[in-house]
Amino acid sequence: MKHIEAKNVNVYYGDNHVLKDITLSIKENTVTAFIGPSGCGKSTFLRTLNRMNDYIESFRKKGKVYIDGKEIYDKKVRVEELRRQVGMVFQKPNPFPKSIFENVAYGLKIHGITNKKEIEETVEKSLKQSALWGEVKDILNKPALSLSGGQQQRLCIARTLAVKPTIILMDEPASALDPISTAKIEELISELKEKYTIVIVTHNMQQAARVSDRTAFFYLGDLVEYEKTSELFTNPRHKQTENYITGRFG
C-alpha cells in the first residue's frame, strides 16, 4: 500500500472552499513536495491523505482519495489502521514526555504488541533507520525531551517508522531546525524513500528542490502545477509557479 491517487478532491471548512478539484497521483517510493504560499491548501491536502482533517468539525470533502486502490474515506476503513499505514511527522517535534525508548515503543504497545524482544528489536531498527541510534543507544532511558530539536524530530520519525507505515507524510519537518539538523532530516528522507512513499509540505523551496522527485504547487486551493521537480524549478509551465518560485509573487 504505497500508491496515492486523489480524484477531484474538494475540501470545505464551512463555507470556505479550501481545495478545489484536486486530481493527482503519487507513485510509490518517491518523494513528493507540496509548495505554495500560506493558506494555499497544501497542508490541508496532506492531512486529507490520512484523514487528519476528520477532527475539524466544519470539514467537508468531496471526491475520492485512493491508497493502493482503496478509497480511504470508505466507511469500512478503520481510521487507526489507516494512520498506522500513513504515518505523519509534524512541524514541531512532539515527543511524548517519556523516555526515548518508550517514545518509539509506544505505538507498538498501542497496536497490541507485547513481546519484549520484538519491541526492543523494532525500537533499535527504527532508531537506526531514522539515523539516531548512534547518538542515543546508551541513553535510551533518558527523557526524550532532553534531546536537541533535531534529535527530537528524528525520534518522532523513528516513532512513526516503528509501526511499519508504507507512506510518511511530513508537514514542514525541518522548519524549526538548524541547518545541520535540517541536512540530516533531508539525508534521511532520501534514504527512507527506498522503502516508503514520502509526501512533504515545505515552505523552503530549496528543500523541495533538494529532496523531492516531483513537486506540486498549490495556490488559493488550486493545484496549479504538478511536475518533475527538476522541470518545475528550471522551466515551470505556469506563470504563477514561476512568480512564486522566483519570489515575485503578487
Place this chain on the structure above:
Amino acid sequence: MPAIEPELQALKDNLLDMLSLVRNQMVKCKDAIRKNDLSLAAEVLEDEKKVNVQELAIDRDCENILALFTPVATDLRLVLATLKITNDLERIGDNAKSLAKFLINNKNDYPREWLGTFKLEAMLDVLISMLKDMGEALRESDTKLARKTTKRDEFLNDYNKKAMKTTAELMKDYPGDAKILLNLFSITRNLERAGDLTKNIGEEIVFHIEAKVVKHRKDQQ
C-alpha cells in the same frame, strides 16, 4: 521586489555594456580599414583589456548571485546564459584584436585593395549589425529578433567560403605573397567564427527567455 531583482538587472546592464564594448571594437576595426587609420586599430587592442576586466567582473557577479540568491527558473537561466555570453563576447573581442593586430603589423605588406577583395568591411558590417540586434534582443527579451539575427551568420559563412576561393586565385597570381594571403584568409575565418559566437549569443537569449535549447538540434533527439 525580490532582493535578487536589482542584482539581475545590474548583471544584465553589465552584460549589455560588455556587448557594446565588443561591438565597438568591430566598429573601430571597420573604421581603421575605411579611414586607413591605424590609431583606431591600436584602440581595439587597448579595449581588449577592458573586455577581459568586464568578463571577470561579470563572472564574479554570476558566482555571487548563484551562491547568495540561489536563483531558479528564468533567473537561473539568465545567470547561466550570462556566463556563456560573456565567454562568447570575450572570444569575439579576441577576433577583433587579431584583425587589429594584422592591420598594424602588416601595413606595408600588401596592396590595400586586397582588404576590399576579401570583403572585410562587408563582413564587419554584418557582425556589427548582428551584435547590435543581439543587444536589442537581450535588452527587450525579444526572442523573435534573436532568432532572426542568428540567421545572418550565413552571410559570414558565404563570405568566408568565397575568401577561400579568392585566396587560392591570388596565390596563383602572387605566389610571393602566399603568407600574407593566408593571413588575410585567416582573418576572414576569424570573422566567420565571430559570427558563430554571435549566433551562440542568440541561442542563449532564447534559452534565457523561453527555456528552449535551440543549439545542437540533431543531437538532442
